Amino acid sequence: MHKSLKIGMTAGALGALVALGGLAPAQAAEDVAKLSVLHGVPGLTVDVYVNDKLTLDDFKPGDLAGPLDLPAGTYKVAITASDAADASAPAIGPVDLPLEAGKNYTAAAHLDEAGKPTATLFTNDISQLAAGDGRLTVRHVAAAPAVDVLANGAAAITALVNPKESVLTLPAGTISAAVAATGTTDPVIGPADVNVAEGTNTIVYAWGSLTDKNLALAVQTIDGLHSNPDSIPAGEAGLVATNQADGSTGLMVGGFAAVLMGLIAAGVVGVRRLSAVRR
Amino acid sequence: MRATVGTFTALAVALVLLTGCTTAPSTTSSTAYVPPTSAAPAPKPEPAPAPEDLVPTVSSALDQNQAPRALAPQRIRVESLAIDMAIEPVGLAADGAMELPRDPSVAAWYRFGPSPASAAGATVVAAHVDSLVYDIGPFAELASAAAGTEIVVTTEDGQERRYAVESVQTVTKADVPWDSIFDRAGPGRLTLVTCGGEFDYDARSYLSNVIVSANPIA
Numbered sequence: 001m002h003k004s005l006k007i008g009m010t011a012g013a014l015g016a017l018v019a020l021g022g023l024a025p026a027q028a029a030e031d032v033a034k035l036s037v038l039h040g041v042p043g044l045t046v047d048v049y050v051n052d053k054l055t056l057d058d059f060k061p062g063d064l065a066g067p068l069d070l071p072a073g074t075y076k077v078a079i080t081a082s083d084a085a086d087a088s089a090p091a092i093g094p095v096d097l098p099l100e101a102g103k104n105y106t107a108a109a110h111l112d113e114a115g116k117p118t119a120t121l122f123t124n125d126i127s128q129l130a131a132g133d134g135r136l137t138v139r140h141v142a143a144a145p146a147v148d149v150l151a152n153g154a155a156a157i158t159a160l161v162n163p164k165e166s167v168l169t170l171p172a173g174t175i176s177a178a179v180a181a182t183g184t185t186d187p188v189i190g191p192a193d194v195n196v197a198e199g200t201n202t203i204v205y206a207w208g209s210l211t212d213k214n215l216a217l218a219v220q221t222i223d224g225l226h227s228n229p230d231s232i233p234a235g236e237a238g239l240v241a242t243n244q245a246d247g248s249t250g251l252m253v254g255g256f257a258a259v260l261m262g263l264i265a266a267g268v269v270g271v272r273r274l275s276a277v278r279r
Numbered sequence: 280m281r282a283t284v285g286t287f288t289a290l291a292v293a294l295v296l297l298t299g300c301t302t303a304p305s306t307t308s309s310t311a312y313v314p315p316t317s318a319a320p321a322p323k324p325e326p327a328p329a330p331e332d333l334v335p336t337v338s339s340a341l342d343q344n345q346a347p348r349a350l351a352p353q354r355i356r357v358e359s360l361a362i363d364m365a366i367e368p369v370g371l372a373a374d375g376a377m378e379l380p381r382d383p384s385v386a387a388w389y390r391f392g393p394s395p396a397s398a399a400g401a402t403v404v405a406a407h408v409d410s411l412v413y414d415i416g417p418f419a420e421l422a423s424a425a426a427g428t429e430i431v432v433t434t435e436d437g438q439e440r441r442y443a444v445e446s447v448q449t450v451t452k453a454d455v456p457w458d459s460i461f462d463r464a465g466p467g468r469l470t471l472v473t474c475g476g477e478f479d480y481d482a483r484s485y486l487s488n489v490i491v492s493a494n495p496i497a
Contacts, residue, residue: 038339056334064339132371132391172370172391197346198391199463205339218339221346226391228461229377231452235408235474235485240419243477 033099035075036066040110040141040207041092041117042214048109049078049087049094058082062207064220072101079109079119092117104222110141110207113162120163124222125201131227134172134196137203139165144210146182150191151175158182172198179206179215189215199226312450314459315468315492350396352388352440354433355404355471360420366404366432383407383416392461395432395440400463402432405472408485418473422447422489430469430493442469442493449476449487460490469493 037048039059048056048065056065059082075097078090087094092109099105104124112118122139129135138149140160149157149166152175157166159182178190189206196202200223208214238244337344356363368390369378379387386406393400406418428444460470469492476487 062339063336064344065334065336068334131375192341195345195348200346202346217341219341219344220339223346228457229371229375230457231376232405232472232488233376233484234379234405234472236483237409237411238478238480239409239415240475241478
């Protein structure tokens with residue numbers, strides 16, 4: 001379900017915003033910062049201004065924008081009501097987001113523990129994972145007290161408070177995740193299936209408001225963090241080897257099998273070649 | 280028969296050396312892995328962006344923005360080589376190798392990598408070439424696959440996906456570029472892997488991998 005929001009941009013809007021719109025020449029991954037934006041304030045459609053220029057128009061709660069490739073630098077972000085004419089009266093911010101080259105960020109507009117709109121810049125862990133592993137990042141951006149995160153019924157993260165995160169490395173696979181008030185196991189969100197995909201940072205946000213009974217989970221994924229198997233050992237008998245003696249397959253295998261007779265228990269009677277030797 | 284194959288291989292090597300690899304024959308035997316042409320990054324012309332560009336925006340809802348589960352391949356057939364095998368999804372063995380079923384008549388798909396239904400990258404399917412218990416497996420035939428040989432992979436949705444062999448290479452194990460074999464980017468393609476070449480009778484291990492690169496038939 002992709003939809004796109006237009007970047008409102010005038011011809012004179014050069015500088016950082018130009019890069020937002022992709023006008024900057026292609027840059028190597030290590031030269032730019034990646035920025036995603038999550039809207040986690042319930043019931044409030046907003047506009048997002050970056051350096052006073054409208055960047056996200058009519059951005060809806062629960063939506064995730066980006067990632068955008070941005071030159072390193074500090075960006076001033078202001079979030080206004082969607083009918084605002086400019087960034088002069090922001091509902092959130094303005095906040096300064098210092099972005100370093102080679103890093104990956106998510107700016108979340110969300111409620112603080114008391115229910116007041118705020119914004120938090122998270123740095124996403126994009127370090128390489130071992131083959132077979134996935135990374136699960138859980139972020140508390142909801143108007144709610146400390147929570148525990150239950151994975152398959154057991155507390156995997158305890159006493160997580162707004163606006164903090166916890167990062168786990170897990171064998172890739174689907175877990176049943178739920179969020180409960182800390183020290184309890186009665187879910188206030190979930191349980192829901194979360195695919196902790198291999199080679200991917202799966203970032204789950206608990207957002208909304210406990211008081212308003214609109215707590216929910218949001219998810220963002222960053223893939224490409226995988227490692228690969230380092231070999232495929234796919235043979236053990238030498239039956240198709242190109243260096244068999246004298247090109248006499250039968251004799252070679254027969255001799256090999258005779259050696260094996262001493263090694264392998266007599267239980268392996270199903271082996272055709274062994275039977276041949278025995279005859 | 281074996282001597283003939285050996286001679287042919289020697290000739291092939293000589294040919295490769297003579298031609299300096301500029302026009303590599305479809306079946307080569309060498310220690311240097313030559314990436315299939317399909318693995319080369321496709322030239323991506325940068326479209327001139329309009330002044331009003333689009334920021335991709337999605338719903339972050341759990342049921343809409345999770346990593347998709349790959350569509351598993353379940354069967355591989357190569358009619359001309361009498362190969363018809365079930366495919367099991369596998370992960371990793373304890374030592375970091377790709378896991379394989381013991382039975383060489385069962386193929387394995389690396390389930391953390393691309394599948395034939397993925398938008399990009401190499402689907403890796405491997406099988407033992409032989410076994411002390413089960414004898415020689417169907418993938419022993421791959422070493423003799425000619426360029427253009429058709430491979431049919433059936434995915435779990437019942438769809439048959441056809442590929443044509445581009446190259447067959449026998450590469451000494453230390454020289455196999457595993458990151459390229461398991462590439463998750465680049466054009467969608469199929470890579471079959473088994474063992475072959477010379478055998479180390481002390482270590483009970485083949486010295487090379489046989490690597491088949493195949494491209495989708497449009």
